[in-house]
Amino acid sequence: MIDGAPAIRVAEVNARPVRRDGAFVLYWMIANRRARSSFPLERAIAWAKELDRPLVILEPLRCDYPFASDRFHRFVVDGMADNARAFAGAPVLHHPWVERRRGEGRGLIEALASHASVIVADDSPIPWLRGMVRAAAERVPIRVERVDHHGLMPLRATPRAFPVAHAFRRFLQKELPAHLAAWPNDDPFAHLVLPRLRALPREITERWPALDRDELRDPAALIARLPIDHTIGAIEDRGGxxxxxxxxxxxxxxxxxxxxxxxxxxxxxxxxxxxxxxxxxxxxxxxxxxxxxxxxxxxxxxxxxxxxxxxxxxxxxxxxxxxxxxxxxxxxxxxxxxxxTDDFMRWEGLPAWARETLEQHARDPRPALYDRARLVRAETDDPVWNAAQRQLLAEGRIQNYLRMLWGKRVLAWTAHPREAFDLLVELNDRYSIDGRDPASWLNVGWVFGAYDRPWAPKRPIYGSVRYMTSESAKRKLRMKRWLAKWS
Structure with missing residues (x-):
């Protein structure tokens, strides 16, 4: 009986067999990039123990993911270096690999699968990560599992999407306690004995070599040579x-x-x-x-x-x-x-009432119209918004309340709410260190009425969607030092 993770978190991606005489168990680490408190890692360890095989941990980083830049690459490679240190004393083989040219990773999973017994992959609600695992599972001859550890509530224990936080909160409070009984191991390698694999086959390491110590210690030179966006620099915070x-x-x-x-x-x-x-x-x-x-x-x-x-x-x-x-x-x-759902970050995924009211006011006069370039450069007539945008450019984040205000103002400065929606998704995903994530997509959707209710009175441009202004924020919030720093 294979365990290592609650059954509700484990899904079979293909109907292929486990190759019991394979050389190793492969854990494909793409979403839960850590060496502890990880149900997918525990599931891979359980398979390695069951089969009495070494455990190989592949931690890859492509160069063609959406909005790939120095900012995201550096944070991930910092995490790889942290993991390399954590795995150094464990009975596993960690293979941190960075794609150096587009398409270079093609064939890597198939090559590893030709030697492996079973593949355990991270599950994720992010569509392109799920799609990547699904596509790979169709191409390999062995069993592929995906294991969810996105949050406290297993994704497969939820019956549907919830339109508002209150409804989801009631569901959580009813169902979550039972799932908290299964707690991940803070040190899954304690007293663990597994066969050791000294190296991957040469045909793999020559074509897809792991990062060496110098690259992990100081990845700046490596990242500078990659075909990614170098105009968006790394932030001060380190990953890992x-x-x-x-x-x-x-x-x-x-x-x-x-x-x-x-x-x-x-x-x-x-x-x-x-x-x-x-x-x-x-x-x-x-x-x-x-x-x-x-x-x-x-x-x-x-x-x-x-x-x-x-x-x-x-x-x-x-x-x-x-x-x-x-x-x-x-x-x-x-x-x-x-x-x-498959419309999470599309205009059509917003509540019908929100789309209707914004469309009704789409022709309302705007106080100003700014194109994308001026918004990116923080060249508006609103000093609060400009400061928030500059913080985003420099630190990859915006203070929480101002992030909502930041989005609401863009809605007033674009010719059509659909244009504002697409622009905010792009700015969020390109510059925010937590962009390209359901949590930050939720924040963008909230700007346009998602997870909210209609507000009265109706206002120009916004209709029944909640209204926010920089003037009211300055009255309510302490921000003099913040404005001085980012103005």
């Missing part, structure tokens, strides 16, 4: 599990008590964990576990009956309630929608 845990510790020490008032840019108390969560460098279970340790909380403290409210169900502090609602309800709301 070590950096993620350090950021989590700093937030729990100095930020979470102020989290309910995190909207003030001058005192940004947001967790800033979204980038590491996006790249799988830390798990939601680790974050919840660290918060639980701080508050002496266990799952046994969860309220017995679902309430659907944001406060009180977890039985943690008010700050903990606010944070967990973002980490679990809102983050996983987007993931569930992305997993169950």
């Amino acid at each position: 599990h070590t950096a993620a845990r350090a950021r989590l510790a700093a937030f729990l020490e100095d930020g979470i008590d102020r989290y309910p008032n995190r909207s003030h840019p001058d005192d940004d108390a947001s967790s800033r964990l979204s980038s590491w969560l996006h790249f799988g460098h830390v798990s939601s279970h680790e974050v919840l576990g660290a918060l639980g340790a701080r508050e002496r909380w266990t799952p046994a403290k969860i309220a017995k009956k679902p309430t659907g409210t944001r406060e009180g169900w977890w039985n943690v502090s008010d700050a903990g309630d606010a944070f967990l609602d973002e980490l679990v309800t809102w983050r996983e709301l987007g993931a569930v929608r992305c997993a169950h």
Whole structure:
């Protein structure tokens, strides 16, 4: 009986057999890029133990993913270096590989599959990652599994997409406690004994060589030679599990008590964990576990009956309630929608009422019209918006409240709401370190009425969609220091 992960998180991608006399078990690490707290990793270890075979961990990075740039590449390669250190003392062979020219990775999975017994791949709600695993599974002669560890709630335990957070919150509060009984292993290699594989076959290592120590230690020279966008530079934050845990510790020490008032840019108390969560460098279970340790909380403290409210169900502090609602309800709301629909980031996926009201006001006069180039360069007449855009360009993120305002203003500066929608998706995915992710796509959709309700009175341009202005933000929020930094 193969275990290593809850059955609800494991899906067979093809109907091929396990090759029991294969040379190794292959874990294809593409979404959960960490050496601990990982159900997919545990599933691969379980197969290796069952078959008494070595475990090979392939951690690849293509150069033709959407909006590939120095920003994203550096964060991922930092994580590869962190993983290389973590795997060095474990009975596994870690193969961190970076594609150096477009198409170079073609054939890699098939070559590894020709020697492997079974392939365990990360599952993900992100469409192109799922599609990549599905396409590879059709080409190989052995069993391919995908294992989900996107969040606390298994994606396959959700019946449908949910239109609003309240409905999903009620579902979570009813169903999640049973799934919290299965907790990932913080150290899956403790006392683990597996056969060791000294190296992959030469025909693989010569064509697809792993990154060497110098490239992992200082990847800048390597990244500079790759066919990706070099105009979008790396950010100050470093990728990897070590950096993620350090950021989590700093937030729990100095930020979470102020989290309910995190909207003030001058005192940004947001967790800033979204980038590491996006790249799988830390798990939601680790974050919840660290918060639980701080508050002496266990799952046994969860309220017995679902309430659907944001406060009180977890039985943690008010700050903990606010944070967990973002980490679990809102983050996983987007993931569930992305997993169950194919119109997640298309105009047609917005609620009918929102599309209708925005279309009705599409011909309303705009206060100004800015083309993409001027918006990217932060050349508008709104100093608050310009500051938010400059923060995005430099740090790959925007302070949480201002990210919503940033989107609302673009809606007023484009000739048609459909144009604004496509532009915001592109800007988010190209520049934000947590872009190309269901959670940040949810934020963009919210700008246009997704997960929200109609608001009265109707306003020009926005119709019944929620309205926000920079003037009101300046009145409500402390932002003088933030404006001075980014103006």
